[in-house]
Amino acid sequence: EAGVAQSPRYKIIEKRQSVAFWCNPISGHATLYWYQQILGQGPKLLIQFQNNGVVDDSQLPKDRFSAERLKGVDSTLKIQPAKLEDSAVYLCASRSPPGVLQETQYFGPGTRLLVL
Amino acid sequence: SQQGEEDPQALSIQEGENATMNCSYKTSINNLQWYRQNSGRGLVHLILIRSNEREKHSGRLRVTLDTSKKSSSLLITASRAADTASYFCATDAGAGSYQLTFGKGTKLSVIP
Numbered sequence: 380e381a382g383v384a385q386s387p388r389y390k391i392i393e394k395r396q397s398v399a400f401w402c403n404p405i406s407g408h409a410t411l412y413w414y415q416q417i418l419g420q421g422p423k424l425l426i427q428f429q430n431n432g433v434v435d436d437s438q439l440p441k442d443r444f445s446a447e448r449l450k451g452v453d454s455t456l457k458i459q460p461a462k463l464e465d466s467a468v469y470l471c472a473s474r475s476p477p478g479v480l481q482e483t484q485y486f487g488p489g490t491r492l493l494v495l
Numbered sequence: 496s497q498q499g500e501e502d503p504q505a506l507s508i509q510e511g512e513n514a515t516m517n518c519s520y521k522t523s524i525n526n527l528q529w530y531r532q533n534s535g536r537g538l539v540h541l542i543l544i545r546s547n548e549r550e551k552h553s554g555r556l557r558v559t560l561d562t563s564k565k566s567s568s569l570l571i572t573a574s575r576a577a578d579t580a581s582y583f584c585a586t587d588a589g590a591g592s593y594q595l596t597f598g599k600g601t602k603l604s605v606i607p
Contacts, residue, residue: 383537410593421583421597422538435594470537474593482526482587484595486537 381405383487385471391493397459400490403452404473410434412484413446413456414470422470428454461494468492500598501584507604514571516601518584519564525589527560529569532581532600541569541582546589576607 384403392398404411409430414422425444427434431451439446443462448454458465468491472484502517518527526545530538544551544560544567551558557570571578581602585595 412594419599421585421599423597424594427594435592472538482528482543482593483540484538485540486530488535488537491535 383471383473383485385469385487385490387490388488389491389493391495392461393495394463395460397457398461398492399455399457400469400471400492402454402456402471402487404454404471405485407476408473408485409451409476410474411448411454412472412474413454414472416468416470416489418467425456458492461492463494466492466494501582501601503601504599505602505604507606508574510574510576510605510607512574514574514578514603514605516569516582516584516603518567518569518598520567520584520586520596520598521565522586522588524562524586526587527558527567528585528587528595529556529558529567530583530585530597532583534580538583571603574603574605576605579603579605 386401411428413425415425416422425439426436426446428448431448446456468489470489471487474484475481500519508514526543528543529541532538542553542558544558555572560567581600583597583600585597
């Protein structure tokens with residue numbers, strides 16, 4: 380089966396600009412996650428969707444970050460305006476449907492963002 | 496916040512040797528998972544151990560879990576150059592949230 384797709388793979392912007400990332404999860408995976416991974420650290424959860432609804436966005440900096448999953452499949456994560464400290468890899472993951480592997484998350488390749 | 500803390504932060508070994516990485520966490524868990532991340536890539540799930548399990552094997556991987564000490568270890572036997580990667584433990588607190596909290600990772604270098 381196809382994995383989690385993300386685009387773009389790399390993005391360089393100047394501070395105060397806006398940027399958007401796209402994610403297409405594995406077909407049939409209802410739960411989708413966005414993580415931020417700063418260099419040298421582990422991924423940090425930003426937001427969790429179940430179908431097209433938000434389950435948890437408590438760690439999403441809502442003054443500048445927004446995310447949506449309108450049709451319950453693809454998702455976009457936006458940063459507006461970007462700050463230098465937003466430089467990181469943004470990872471999208473989806474979770475297996477109920478069953479033996481339901482706790483397992485499958486990650487996309489990530490989008491590496493550099494804010495200058 | 497980071498739940499797990501991996502130890503060591505970096506590990507360099509010769510091909511064929513065993514590699515052991517440790518993870519400590521702070522709160523109670525439903526399960527603990529280990530993931531691998533190759534440079535510039537996404538994370539790949541390696542193995543999951545539930546809170547009522549003490550040891551689990553998968554190929555060259557052996558995971559142990561000590562809930563009384565809130566710690567886990569990942570052993571990779573007969574390492575290969577292809578095992579060079581960062582390894583992260585992630586804890587799932589359960590309660591149906593299916594959320595993972597990751598540690599900072601151990602960077603493993605296997606020298607051919």
